[in-house]
Amino acid sequence: MVKRAIAGIVGLGSLVAANPCYDDHVKYCEEEADWQGCLNKNKGSITNQACTAWLDLHAACEPELSKPPCNEHKWTGDADLCLTKWSNPKDHSEACQAALPKEEESKEEQKLSPEAEARRKKRKAIRDKAAKQQRKEQGVEEPKKKKKKSKKQKKQEL
DSSP: OHHHHHHHHHHHHHHHTTOTTHHHHHHHHTTOSOHHHHHHHTGGGOOOHHHHHHHHHHHHTHHHHTSTTTGGGTTSTTHHHIIIIISOGGGSOHHHHHHSOOOOOOTTTOOOOHHHHHHHHHHHHHHHHHHHHHHHHHTOOOOOOOOOOOHHHHHHHO
């Protein structure tokens, strides 16, 4: 009995940590010991899309989450990380691959607002100035800037 209570507390701790279903758990399953089963049973009532996607991920990837390296991350906030980053998604079943969260845009692809871009340039200028000052104080020679080659020069090299 004590072991089950401790397991329930530990399971609830993993529910709180980066779990999109926490609010739904409190709403529908606070008194339930088997919160995963309770959430799945109440899935039709859950309006949080992140929670339903998380439940779908666990249902579709049950075999992958039952074996290493992801078995320790089942029903935790790290389940999707384990399935996408810590293991090869190509090794997962088609159903699991379809349920995996889509990759977010990389930093290079993200568009910044003009104000954010201006702040970024200002911070870069401050860092460059500080680095230049450090090199000057330490007596280190300034790195030489490489000249860009013209198209004509590039063709001549080929």
